[in-house]
Amino acid sequence: MTKHSGIFGGTFNPVHNGHIAGARFVQQRCKLDEVRLMPCHLPPHRATPGVSGEQRAAMVQLAIAAYPQLALERLELDKTGPSYTVDSMRLLSEREPDTRFYFIIGMDSLCYFCSWQDWQHILQYCHLLVCQRPGYSADQGDAPVLLQKYGVAGLSGLRRLRSGRILLLDNPIVDLSASGIRQQLQSGQDCSDSLDPAVLNYIQQRQLYQA
Ligand SMILES: Nc1ncnc2c1ncn2[C@@H]1O[C@H](COP(=O)(O)OP(=O)(O)OP(=O)(O)O)[C@@H](O)[C@H]1O
Numbered sequence: 001m002t003k004h005s006g007i008f009g010g011t012f013n014p015v016h017n018g019h020i021a022g023a024r025f026v027q028q029r030c031k032l033d034e035v036r037l038m039p040c041h042l043p044p045h046r047a048t049p050g051v052s053g054e055q056r057a058a059m060v061q062l063a064i065a066a067y068p069q070l071a072l073e074r075l076e077l078d079k080t081g082p083s084y085t086v087d088s089m090r091l092l093s094e095r096e097p098d099t100r101f102y103f104i105i106g107m108d109s110l111c112y113f114c115s116w117q118d119w120q121h122i123l124q125y126c127h128l129l130v131c132q133r134p135g136y137s138a139d140q141g142d143a144p145v146l147l148q149k150y151g152v153a154g155l156s157g158l159r160r161l162r163s164g165r166i167l168l169l170d171n172p173i174v175d176l177s178a179s180g181i182r183q184q185l186q187s188g189q190d191c192s193d194s195l196d197p198a199v200l201n202y203i204q205q206r207q208l209y210q211a
């Protein structure tokens with residue numbers, strides 16, 4: 001039987017409640033069998049994070065522990081070099097021919113999706129599911145052109161095809177970003193509303209994100 005898997009790629013530096021709320025919402029709304037959070041090894045488009053891939057993955061593992069439909073995807077951590085999404089989705093599709101993949105991104109990522117490596121090919125391997133994020137909308141950057149060409153109005157439009165369509169989701173907005181949280185941690189502010197308690201404890205024990 002065909003499996004439907006969401007892949008939520010990210011730097012997750014650190015994973016926060018916005019990521020987890022988004023992943024849970026998408027899994028339920030799109031009736032996915034699972035959502036895998038896939039921390040990148042080297043982000044292709046930004047500076048190498050100060051916190052290692054293994055530590056970022058350990059925090060993801062802690063944050064998803066209570067949610068059986070969420071899992072950690074290690075594919076990018078186990079490879080060297082920049083983590084291009086097109087390579088990851090190609091590999092996953094080859095390894096799991098009976099799985100349909102849905103790559104999950106925030107609206108900020110859709111706005112510059114056409115600058116991603118070989119972006120048209122990404123759409124050969126999966127659909128895109130786009131979560132709302134504060135500060136970004138479907139009329140910015142690359143989003144209007146992409147939605148005009150590939151957008152569908154609902155889940156049935158996705159299910160008809162194996163890949164190549166984009167669905168905007170109506171998830172509740174969670175106004176959190178990892179960069180904001182890093183700044184708050186550096187200045188000693190309380191981040192207990194933004195992070196899973198086990199993730200916060202992991203950060204504090206290892207004194208991550210200190211000035
Ligand atoms: N609050 C949020 N709501 C919905 N999607 C989010 C949210 N935060 C991040 N995302 C999405 O999660 C994916 C991974 O994001 P990432 O790990 O870079 O976190 P971030 O909060 O965007 O980090 P930074 O502030 O460092 O850019 C991206 O597709 C991003 O758009």
Ligand SMILES: O=C(O)c1ccc[n+]([C@@H]2O[C@H](COP(=O)([O-])O)[C@@H](O)[C@H]2O)c1
Binds near residue numbers: 011012117
């Ligand atoms: O493949 C690319 O060119 C590419 C460019 C920018 C971002 N991505 C992926 O998009 C996901 C979210 O990235 P980020 O920086 O918001 O954590 C993550 O899986 C990145 O590897 C991928």
